[in-house]
Amino acid sequence: MIIISTSRYSNPELKTGKYECFGISAGNPRFSLGYSVQKYIRELAPGNDLRKIDDYDLFRQLYREQLNQLDVAGILGDALCAVQDEARVVLLCFEDIRKKGVWCHRTIFAEWYEENFDDQIFELHDPSEVKYTAAEKKVLGKQLF
Numbered sequence: 001m002i003i004i005s006t007s008r009y010s011n012p013e014l015k016t017g018k019y020e021c022f023g024i025s026a027g028n029p030r031f032s033l034g035y036s037v038q039k040y041i042r043e044l045a046p047g048n049d050l051r052k053i054d055d056y057d058l059f060r061q062l063y064r065e066q067l068n069q070l071d072v073a074g075i076l077g078d079a080l081c082a083v084q085d086e087a088r089v090v091l092l093c094f095e096d097i098r099k100k101g102v103w104c105h106r107t108i109f110a111e112w113y114e115e116n117f118d119d120q121i122f123e124l125h126d127p128s129e130v131k132y133t134a135a136e137k138k139v140l141g142k143q144l145f
Contacts, residue, residue: 007124025093
């Protein structure tokens with residue numbers, strides 16, 4: 001049985017070599033990963049029109065509609081066909097959802113997947129420290145720090 005998780009490209013846990021990594025983002029990372037991405041499954045990335053939406057509820061609705069129009073089982077089946085039966089697959093994009101106020105299509109995908117396939121996708125543990133930029137700290141205020 002293949003176990004599917006989600007994470008961000010910069011999760012250091014991925015460097016352990018325990019995982020088969022697949023990108024579900026529109027773009028590729030422009031930084032060194034320290035591991036290999038087997039394939040980019042662009043069909044599961046939000047469409048161009050969705051990437052401009054800031055409103056979570058609207059984005060969630062439209063992204064779920066996008067997923068409903070796809071043959072997700074076929075897309076994943078094709079992408080994962082070379083993966084061994086006991087593999088630990090991770091679907092990747094960029095956002096660090098551990099940060100307050102940050103959301104990502106991968107969590108919406110995981111929710112949608114569970115509802116449609118009765119199988120859970122969990123976020124892979126990220127052992128790294130959550131890092132905020134100076135601008136993020138200013139916006140979020142001192143209550144977090």
